Amino acid sequence: MMDDRKIKVLHAIINSYILSAEPIGSRTISKQYDLGVSSATIRNEMSDLEDLGYLNKPHTSAGRVPSDKAYRLYVNQILQAEKLKMDMKKKDEIKKVLTKESKEMDQLIQNSAKILSAITSYTALAISPQMKQAKLKHIQLISIDEVEILVVLVSDSGIVKNTIFRVEQKIPEDQLIIISNFLNNKLKGLTIQEIGKAMDNGIFKEMYDFKEIIDNIIPIINKSLDEADNVEVYADGVTKIFNFPEYKDLDRAKSFISFIEDKELLIELLLSDNLDNGLEITIGNENIYEPIKDCSLITTTYRLADMTIGKIGVIGPTRMDYFKVINALKLFSVNLTEILDMLMGKS
Amino acid sequence: MMDDRKIKVLHAIINSYILSAEPIGSRTISKQYDLGVSSATIRNEMSDLEDLGYLNKPHTSAGRVPSDKAYRLYVNQILQAEKLKMDMKKKDEIKKVLTKESKEMDQLIQNSAKILSAITSYTALAISPQMKQAKLKHIQLISIDEVEILVVLVSDSGIVKNTIFRVEQKIPEDQLIIISNFLNNKLKGLTIQEIGKAMDNGIFKEMYDFKEIIDNIIPIINKSLDEADNVEVYADGVTKIFNFPEYKDLDRAKSFISFIEDKELLIELLLSDNLDNGLEITIGNENIYEPIKDCSLITTTYRLADMTIGKIGVIGPTRMDYFKVINALKLFSVNLTEILDMLMGKS
DNA sequence: ATTAGCACTCGGGGCTAGCGAGTGCTAACA
DNA sequence: TGTTAGCACTCGCTAGCCCCGAGTGCTAAT
Numbered sequence: 001m002m003d004d005r006k007i008k009v010l011h012a013i014i015n016s017y018i019l020s021a022e023p024i025g026s027r028t029i030s031k032q033y034d035l036g037v038s039s040a041t042i043r044n045e046m047s048d049l050e051d052l053g054y055l056n057k058p059h060t061s062a063g064r065v066p067s068d069k070a071y072r073l074y075v076n077q078i079l080q081a082e083k084l085k086m087d088m089k090k091k092d093e094i095k096k097v098l099t100k101e102s103k104e105m106d107q108l109i110q111n112s113a114k115i116l117s118a119i120t121s122y123t124a125l126a127i128s129p130q131m132k133q134a135k136l137k138h139i140q141l142i143s144i145d146e147v148e149i150l151v152v153l154v155s156d157s158g159i160v161k162n163t164i165f166r167v168e169q170k171i172p173e174d175q176l177i178i179i180s181n182f183l184n185n186k187l188k189g190l191t192i193q194e195i196g197k198a199m200d201n202g203i204f205k206e207m208y209d210f211k212e213i214i215d216n217i218i219p220i221i222n223k224s225l226d227e228a229d230n231v232e233v234y235a236d237g238v239t240k241i242f243n244f245p246e247y248k249d250l251d252r253a254k255s256f257i258s259f260i261e262d263k264e265l266l267i268e269l270l271l272s273d274n275l276d277n278g279l280e281i282t283i284g285n286e287n288i289y290e291p292i293k294d295c296s297l298i299t300t301t302y303r304l305a306d307m308t309i310g311k312i313g314v315i316g317p318t319r320m321d322y323f324k325v326i327n328a329l330k331l332f333s334v335n336l337t338e339i340l341d342m343l344m345g346k347s
Numbered sequence: 348m349m350d351d352r353k354i355k356v357l358h359a360i361i362n363s364y365i366l367s368a369e370p371i372g373s374r375t376i377s378k379q380y381d382l383g384v385s386s387a388t389i390r391n392e393m394s395d396l397e398d399l400g401y402l403n404k405p406h407t408s409a410g411r412v413p414s415d416k417a418y419r420l421y422v423n424q425i426l427q428a429e430k431l432k433m434d435m436k437k438k439d440e441i442k443k444v445l446t447k448e449s450k451e452m453d454q455l456i457q458n459s460a461k462i463l464s465a466i467t468s469y470t471a472l473a474i475s476p477q478m479k480q481a482k483l484k485h486i487q488l489i490s491i492d493e494v495e496i497l498v499v500l501v502s503d504s505g506i507v508k509n510t511i512f513r514v515e516q517k518i519p520e521d522q523l524i525i526i527s528n529f530l531n532n533k534l535k536g537l538t539i540q541e542i543g544k545a546m547d548n549g550i551f552k553e554m555y556d557f558k559e560i561i562d563n564i565i566p567i568i569n570k571s572l573d574e575a576d577n578v579e580v581y582a583d584g585v586t587k588i589f590n591f592p593e594y595k596d597l598d599r600a601k602s603f604i605s606f607i608e609d610k611e612l613l614i615e616l617l618l619s620d621n622l623d624n625g626l627e628i629t630i631g632n633e634n635i636y637e638p639i640k641d642c643s644l645i646t647t648t649y650r651l652a653d654m655t656i657g658k659i660g661v662i663g664p665t666r667m668d669y670f671k672v673i674n675a676l677k678l679f680s681v682n683l684t685e686i687l688d689m690l691m692g693k694s
Numbered sequence: 695a696t697t698a699g700c701a702c703t704c705g706g707g708g709c710t711a712g713c714g715a716g717t718g719c720t721a722a723c724a
Numbered sequence: 725t726g727t728t729a730g731c732a733c734t735c736g737c738t739a740g741c742c743c744c745g746a747g748t749g750c751t752a753a754t
Binding site for chain 2: 103104137138140142144145150152154158160162164223226227236237238239242248250254257258
């Protein structure tokens with residue numbers, strides 16, 4: 001049913017379409033690709049492929065265009081063949097640039113998106129670390145002035161969050177230290193969620209002496225935790241979409257860009273699988289979100305201290321250069337993980 | 348030369364063009380606006396206005412379109428008339444929403460851009476606080492574990508920055524406190540730049556006992572200061588530009604969106620006047636940046652603790668609804684300043 | 695099973711004509 | 725002298741038309 005030649009023809013069409021974005025005719029294939037058969041034969045094969053759902057006709061007298069199903073087949077074969085050797089030279093090159101230009105984690109992620117978009121020429125997306133799975137490493141209360149106290153949270157992945165809050169009456173420095181030490185003892189090593197639970201369970205009973213102060217502080221810690229949970233998404237190269245003829249249509253361009261502009265939607269998109277897997281590819285209609293049902297999204301994860309903490313990916317027309325993008329992404333996954341470990345002093 | 352009637356005609360044309368985005372003919376004016384003269388007279392006036400540089404003709408047989416000079420005149424008159432009374436009800440409404448949805452400063456700025464874009468239906472820009480002019484309120488070194496130290500900087504406007512750094516050998520807690528106290532004594536109340544200078548001048552001589560440690564810490568503080576200087580820009584409603592017929596042209600839309608996407612350029616744009624003035628309006632060609640020479644940019648500043656710390660604004664086609672935008676911006680300026688003072692506990 | 699040949703389809707580019715909105719001039723009028 | 729009616733003229737835009745060319749699908753020959 002899908003004999004070898006059909007596969008070859010399909011591949012030829014896909015490759016051709018990825019380059020040209022124009023419907024491919026039988027003649028083009030028989031000329032450009034060396035299949036040793038005439039255009040008439042190709043024509044028959046193409047007709048079969050259409051019946052099988054791998055090709056579509058924009059209209060009767062145009063050539064044919066690969067369907068999502070075709071891309072899926074194509075991608076699966078790329079992944080299976082797994083001849084995706086990493087270009088070490090390029091990897092190190094990128095690593096160098098990234099390391100040099102990124103002092104903070106957020107910056108690193110942002111720069112990665114930028115470079116990724118530059119080398120793939122598609123829109124790049126990246127999501128910054130979530131703290132949910134991170135463990136608390138250090139918590140400290142610092143008195144700033146008479147009425148202000150700063151809460152500093154440090155997670156084991158090195159991310160710092162802080163909040164200032166005000167108190168009615170000054171809390172002496174030494175009391176703050178006692179409280180800080182107590183909190184550290186009780187909470188160190190717990191995840192954000194566990195801390196929330198611990199606080200519900202009233203771990204503070206034994207600190208009755210400081211009840212008043214602690215009552216003050218609990219909501220602050222909760223709030224800080226809430227904020228620690230904040231994730232950031234970055235999109236870079238959004239306007240690259242204009243380079244693709246399929247987006248010469250204003251409405252399509254608008255709907256794409258609007259989608260990318262909606263950060264909340266992007267977070268949903270990128271967190272859908274909750275960071276579990278590595279490389280992920282969704283093609284065209286496989287996407288849940290209406291505005292990108294004619295796009296493909298390829299993402300991969302990066303890790304810190306053996307935890308998957310974020311995602312980086314590329315989005316573009318379904319006829320994107322999957323091979324190039326997959327290679328680039330693998331490279332970024334490794335680089336990000338390496339740099340993060342370095343940046344946060346873990347390796 | 349510019350008698351009363353000419354002004355009236357010009358205003359009519361501008362108002363009409365702001366609504367329709369189509370060249371206006373003499374007949375339209377004489378019919379729609381009650382000037383008590385015939386279209387022929389209007390025609391003559393329009394011809395004069397063209398000679399004076401207030402109107403342009405797209406081509407011979409089209410109507411006329413206001414020039415940048417015309418908008419400038421128009422805007423100056425709006426500003427002078429200053430009948431811009433603030434709609435207190437609306438102001439409070441917005442304040443309520445902003446307050447409710449913004450826990451952190453960055454969030455507040457971001458939300459402001461969002462709402463501003465929503466109510467004006469143009470693209471909104473906002474830049475987050477710079478610390479350059481802020482004064483150091485508190486600095487503290489915290490030992491996190493054996494080899495990691497956290498530097499926390501708090502500015503008088505309540506903004507917190509922190510950096511983790513590693514040291515070779517553990518520095519005892521009490522030494523850190525001594526150093527922290529020393530730094531606080533020396534540096535409190537200084538601006539970021541002054542601190543840099545102070546450090547160059549070797550204020551650490553008297554701390555010779557801790558020379559080794561301090562030598563370690565100086566670059567860290569410098570780095571923290573560097574990072575403290577980071578500003579964030581937010582753009583919201585970028586795709587609103589697609590709603591305007593003058594951007595039905597893909598290239599123009601692309602160049603606009605590309606410009607907005609370039610955060611560094613945006614920062615330059617918004618910091619050009621270094622936050623000195625309040626309301627600022629640049630129209631069309633008055634803009635330095637090529638891609639927005641057919642846009643108008645209206646910005647205003649917001650303050651915290653009596654310092655101007657950021658800017659928020661709107662960018663759109665030159666035929667934007669200046670009146671509406673100016674009103675909205677005034678409202679945001681006040682609201683942001685008020686909310687910030689509250690959020691940071693100053694009022 | 696493959697291929698050459700051919701009729702047929704259909705989108706798109708180019709060309710033309712006509713329309714309609716708008717101008718600018720002239721001559722008459724208050 | 726400023727205002728107006730009238731009119732010829734301009735010019736972009738749209739609709740309609742034709743034709744080209746790329747491509748298909750069928751048939752008949754190899």
